Amino acid sequence: MDPDGWFRGGSYAYGMVVPELTPEIKRRESIILAIACVAQFMVVLDVSVVNVALPSIGKALHYSPTGLQWVVNAYVLSFAGFLLLGGRAADIFGRRRVFLFGVILFSVTSLIGGFAVTANMLTGARVAQGLGAAIVSPATLTIIITTFRGARLPRALGAWGAMGGAGGAVGTLAGGVLTSGLSWRWVLFINVPIGILLTIAAIAYLPELATHTSGRKLDVPGAVLVTAGLSTVVYAIVNTDAHAWSSPTTLITLGIGLALLLAFALVEQFVAKDPLVSLSFFNNRYVNGSNLVMFLIGGAFFSMWYFLTLYLQEVLRMSALRTGFAFAPMAIAIIVGAQLTGRIMAKIGPWKIILIGTTIASVGFFWLSALSATGTYWVDVFGPAVIIAFSLGLLFSPLAAVATSHVARAQVGLASGVLNSARQIGGSLGLAVLATVAVDASLKQLGGGSYAHALIYSPSTQAARAAVTHGYSLAFVIAGCICVGGVASTFIIPRRLGSTPTPATAGADAGH
Numbered sequence: 001m002d003p004d005g006w007f008r009g010g011s012y013a014y015g016m017v018v019p020e021l022t023p024e025i026k027r028r029e030s031i032i033l034a035i036a037c038v039a040q041f042m043v044v045l046d047v048s049v050v051n052v053a054l055p056s057i058g059k060a061l062h063y064s065p066t067g068l069q070w071v072v073n074a075y076v077l078s079f080a081g082f083l084l085l086g087g088r089a090a091d092i093f094g095r096r097r098v099f100l101f102g103v104i105l106f107s108v109t110s111l112i113g114g115f116a117v118t119a120n121m122l123t124g125a126r127v128a129q130g131l132g133a134a135i136v137s138p139a140t141l142t143i144i145i146t147t148f149r150g151a152r153l154p155r156a157l158g159a160w161g162a163m164g165g166a167g168g169a170v171g172t173l174a175g176g177v178l179t180s181g182l183s184w185r186w187v188l189f190i191n192v193p194i195g196i197l198l199t200i201a202a203i204a205y206l207p208e209l210a211t212h213t214s215g216r217k218l219d220v221p222g223a224v225l226v227t228a229g230l231s232t233v234v235y236a237i238v239n240t241d242a243h244a245w246s247s248p249t250t251l252i253t254l255g256i257g258l259a260l261l262l263a264f265a266l267v268e269q270f271v272a273k274d275p276l277v278s279l280s281f282f283n284n285r286y287v288n289g290s291n292l293v294m295f296l297i298g299g300a301f302f303s304m305w306y307f308l309t310l311y312l313q314e315v316l317r318m319s320a321l322r323t324g325f326a327f328a329p330m331a332i333a334i335i336v337g338a339q340l341t342g343r344i345m346a347k348i349g350p351w352k353i354i355l356i357g358t359t360i361a362s363v364g365f366f367w368l369s370a371l372s373a374t375g376t377y378w379v380d381v382f383g384p385a386v387i388i389a390f391s392l393g394l395l396f397s398p399l400a401a402v403a404t405s406h407v408a409r410a411q412v413g414l415a416s417g418v419l420n421s422a423r424q425i426g427g428s429l430g431l432a433v434l435a436t437v438a439v440d441a442s443l444k445q446l447g448g449g450s451y452a453h454a455l456i457y458s459p460s461t462q463a464a465r466a467a468v469t470h471g472y473s474l475a476f477v478i479a480g481c482i483c484v485g486g487v488a489s490t491f492i493i494p495r496r497l498g499s500t501p502t503p504a505t506a507g508a509d510a511g512h
Contacts, residue, residue, distance in 0.1 A: 031205045032147055033156055035198060036140040037163035039103065041170075042194050043133035046110075047076060047302070047427075048171035051309040052320050053184035060184065061119040069435050072306060073234060073428050074123045078130025079137070080424030081227025084276040085220070087138035087416055095142050096206045100199060102135030107195030114188035125188075134420075141416035143206070145404050157397040158342015170331045172305060176324015222267055222276045229260030230425060237432040277418060281407075287415065289493030290403040291422040293354060293395075296486040298423035299430025300365060300479040301392055306431055307438065307472045308381065315373055315465045326377055330389035337393020350398030351495045357394035358486040364388035365480035369473045373466040402493055434478060438471030445470055 050057065050071050058068045090098045109132055113125030140160065148156040178186040236253035268275040282288055305327075312323045341353055368384035375381075403419040445467035459465045 028205065029147060029152070031201070032143060033159060035201050035206055036143045037159055038194070039099070039136050039198055040140040040160060041163040042191060042198070043079070043106065043137050045171035045174065046129060046133065046191065047072065047079075048305045049175040049178075049187045049190070050075075050184075051172055051305050052175035052313070052323050053179040053187050054309065055313055056179055056184040056320070057122070061116065061122055063119050067119070069306070069431060070123050071126060072302075073431060074126040075130040075133070076302070076424050076428040076431070077231050077234060078127045078227060079133045080130075080421050080428055081230050082131050082134035082223050083138060083421040083424060084226070084418060085223035086135040087142075087418065087420075088219070088274075088276055089135060090139045090142045095139050095146070096202060098135055099139040099143070099206065100202055102132050102139060103195050103198050103202070104132075106132030106136060107192050107199075110188045110191035110195070114185040116185075137420050138416040141400060141404070141420075145416070154345045154397070154401065155342050157400055158338055158345070160397065160400070170327075172309060172327035173324040173331060176320045176322070176327075180319060180321035180324070219268070219272045219274055219276045222264055222272055225260055225264035225267060226276075229257050229264055230428065232257030232260060234428055234432040237429070237436055281418075284406060285492055285494055286402050286406045287418070289489060290354075290399045291419055292489045292492060293358065293486050294399050294403075294419055295422040295426035296482050296489060297358065297361065297392075297395060298426030299433075300361065300482040300486075301388070302427030302431045303434045303475055303479050304365075304368070304385070304388060306435065307475055308385065311371065311469065311472055312377065312381070314459050315469055316375070316377060318377070326381070329382065329386050333386045333389035334393035337390040338397060339393075341394050341397045345398055345401065349496070350401045351490070351493055353394055353398045354402070354493065355487065355490045357391045357398075358483055358490055360391040360394070361388055362480050362483035362487060364391060365476050365483055369476035369480065371469060371473060371476075373462065373469040430479070430482065434475040437478065438468075438475040440471075441474045442467040442471035 054068055054071060057063065057071055063071070086098070086102065106129060109125050109128035113122055113129060116122035116125055144156050144160050145153075174190065175187045178184075178190060232253060234257075236250050236257060265279075268277060269279055308327075309323060312318045312326055313320065318326065337357075345353060364384045364387035368381070368388065371380040400416070400419060404415045407415045446464065459468045
């Protein structure tokens with residue numbers, strides 16, 4: 001018996017007979033896959049496309065050194081907090097309707113963000129963008145899981161993983177080209193034509209998926225509570241550069257954030273008639289293990305794009321355009337890793353790929369921590385960054401496969417939303433912690449004070465560049481340790497997905 005029989009090209013997948021493919025079905029499936037992949041690429045790209053533009057945005061809209069990360073985190077936190085809502089919406093209202101609404105919202109708020117004239121205006125637009133992304137992203141995975149069967153599923157997941165994973169690296173490349181050739185505003189404007197094309201294609205080619213969830217309602221209070229709780233916790237962490245960890249301000253803010261998250265858990269368990277996610281959903285090692293690994297990987301990987309962008313521009317003095325092109329090999333590495341996963345997952349199973357990917361990522365981050373203030377891109381960055389990017393390409397598809405393998409088809413949107421939430425929440429919390437650690441370490445080397453803050457914001461001296469690099473190096477060491485935690489968490493996941501669906505899955509499929 002093969003390690004994961006339901007991936008094979010046999011007759012069954014998710015308990016359903018796989019129909020024979022005609023040329024027309026193949027063509028339509030290719031178009032649907034392209035729609036899902038481009039949409040996922042767009043929303044992931046927007047996490048990183050602003051990174052190269054951060055120095056320009058910070059100066060134009062007068063962000064503080066630590067406040068600048070809110071250009072990234074405002075999007076990521078809103079994305080993470082509302083992903084469960086978006087995933088549930090796809091299950092209740094249908095993938096096509098929800099997908100179209102999310103794409104339109106994302107495009108409109110991108111346009112507003114491009115015209116921002118204040119830091120608060122841009123941050124607010126990024127929050128709204130994150131809501132749009134949270135609606136679109138789980139719908140893309142739902143589209144793939146419910147469209148493809150048998151051996152076509154891992155190949156489709158491989159393409160989805162390649163596009164989603166490459167979005168991070170290509171976003172940095174695109175950000176460099178747009179910022180250098182036009183202005184930072186175009187890193188947001190670029191989403192508008194993509195959104196228009198996706199809307200037209202979805203109307204023309206994306207069929208609606210029939211659901212059996214009539215009468216169910218969205219748990220908006222739950223989504224608001226989890227988003228507010230996460231944002232408050234991150235805000236407390238970010239502001240530890242101004243208020244010590246032990247200060248009343250930090251402790252009170254953290255307490256409020258944790259109380260909001262506790263209220264979310266209580267509402268989901270005892271109040272909500274149709275909760276975003278029932279706690280019983282996590283009585284599943286496939287779900288728990290895959291989401292824990294994704295949470296940890298997100299915490300490590302988000303920091304790489306952020307810190308490397310600043311390192312290349314502020315320490316190595318590379319232009320925005322050169323910085324963007326410096327990330328091109330990483331985009332290629334992600335695509336290669338994802339395509340390799342799509343080819344071998346049916347043969348060796350997702351568990352081994354996850355173990356290999358997290359191990360490679362750990363090695364890459366520890367290697368990257370050796371960068372220096374007098375280094376070069378080819379000596380200090382290229383090798384470890386490409387290895388890390390390759391591991392990221394390996395991980396997306398098998399984690400998605402595991403997370404959705406033993407849930408009812410009516411809950412595929414929820415499962416994909418939870419998985420994406422784990423990545424975004426891990427990323428936002430990881431970035432908040434690592435950015436705070438990096439700034440604190442740099443300030444200590446420079447002796448502290450307002451002048452030291454100014455030097456970190458724009459390291460114009462060799463001493464400042466050395467201090468900033470020290471902070472980044474420490475952050476990468478911690479990221480490597482987080483990836484080691486990902487290696488250990490892989491052992492929570494059962495090594496075999498099994499050749500038959502679980503009873504809950506089979507029962508759900510019987511009605512379709």
